[in-house]
Amino acid sequence: MxxxxxxxxxxxxxxxxxxxxxxxxxxxxxxxxxxxxxxxxxxxxxxxxxxxxxxxxxxxxxxxxxxxxxxxxxxxxxxxxxxxxxxxxxxxxxxxxxxxxxxxxxxxxxxxxxxxxIPPAPGTGAGKTDALQPAHVQAFQTRLGPHAEEASRTTGIPAKFMLGQAALESGWGRREIVAADGTPSHNLFGIKAGGGWDGKVVEHITTEYVHGVAQKKVQKFRAYDNYADAFRDYAHLLRSNPRYQQVLANAQDVTGFAQGLQRAGYATDPHYADKLTRIITQSLSA
Structure with a gap:
């Protein structure tokens, strides 16, 4: 007993x-x-x-x-x-x-x-139990899902993958980049404002990894009028920049997508691919 x-x-x-x-x-x-x-x-x-x-x-x-x-x-x-x-x-x-x-x-x-x-014990052959999705995840996915679907149609990347990256970059929308006066940038993907960007910009302190060491830097980031524009610009960036060709080529594989972004230099965080993969596979619904 x-x-x-x-x-x-x-x-x-x-x-x-x-x-x-x-x-x-x-x-x-x-x-x-x-x-x-x-x-x-x-x-x-x-x-x-x-x-x-x-x-x-x-x-x-x-x-x-x-x-x-x-x-x-x-x-x-x-x-x-x-x-x-x-x-x-x-x-x-x-x-x-x-x-x-x-x-x-x-x-x-x-x-x-x-x-x-109770979740099935390992090796019992029982089906996978769906995890309860937190309210902030549901709200994030519901609010931005239509924009991700639109971007998916132009890139071939599943909307869930892009929502996962937006969640990682913005902390589920709670760490969205804002201007000095608090105006939202709607920049959910952390896209920097390089020399070819002629739109609005905001300056923000970000963490960059140089030779594996975290450093705080002030960077200029793109600013948009709304989230729809942010997703459209993100889709255009992946389609038009040759360095992301392998990302698009592996668009249907979570690991390939995440690792492709890291190899292409989308982020300097050495654990970026692992973090993105976890969010997509564990937090977001199909």
Whole structure:
């Protein structure tokens, strides 16, 4: 018999205990139901923390694989602690699932209809569980989706890929480049104003990597009247600049698209391709 109290002491996203939680839900009712509901609440909290961190990509001098690993471990334990205090989700799940307990067959113990709550354990062959999309991601995708679709028709690049890049460059629209007086530039892609640009510009402090070292610099960026113009200019840049030919050639592959942009010098961040790939594959819906 599995002890639910022992399982609840584990990290929120301990994949070794996923199948054990399933068994606990079946064997120990109602204790198993409560344990699984709390673990699902912890999972939900961890997804929120992860989404918040991805919305603000870290590109500081101390950002590396080790720091990201320990940050992930901290988020896991923090989500478990928050779930232990409770935010109300577990109680709602318990009430709903308790009503779905079916009468036991002869010789069998009744159990809650809980398996769909917990992600499938590795190797079980169960289908992939769709992640809950945060509200700010939904709003970003809904607001800018039509402009991305228009740009997709002219470049062949999936709208989702361009939305992912706009999200990375602008922090889901929350770090959009603005003028000194606060006027928005509508520049979601961080496109600089080079010698061939004769439109409006804004100056902004940005992080550039020189030989792998992060440095703060003041740069001039293009400014647009609206987001539609920003997407159109982005599409024109990729089509007209020869350095992005390989990007267009790999337009249907997420990794190829992200790595192509980095190789072409779109950004100096050495982790740009990895960050963009994660946003496209993990945060945006199809």
């Amino acid at each position: 599995i002890n639910p109290s022992e399982l609840s002491a584990k990290l929120a996203l301990d994949t070794q205990s996923v199948e054990a939680l399933r068994q606990s839900a079946r064997q120990n009712s109602p204790e198993g139901l409560k344990t699984v509901a709390r673990q699902f609440e912890a999972l939900f909290m961890n997804m929120m923390l992860k989404s918040m961190r991805e919305a603000s990509p870290q590109d500081g001098a101390f950002d590396n694989e080790q720091s990201r690993m320990y940050t992930s471990m901290l988020d896991q334990q923090l989500s478990q602690n928050l779930a232990a205090r409770g935010v109300g989700l577990a109680d709602v799940l318990i009430r709903q699932l308790s009503s779905s307990v079916t009468a036991p067959a002869p010789g069998k113990q009744a159990g809650p209809a809980i398996p769909a709550l």
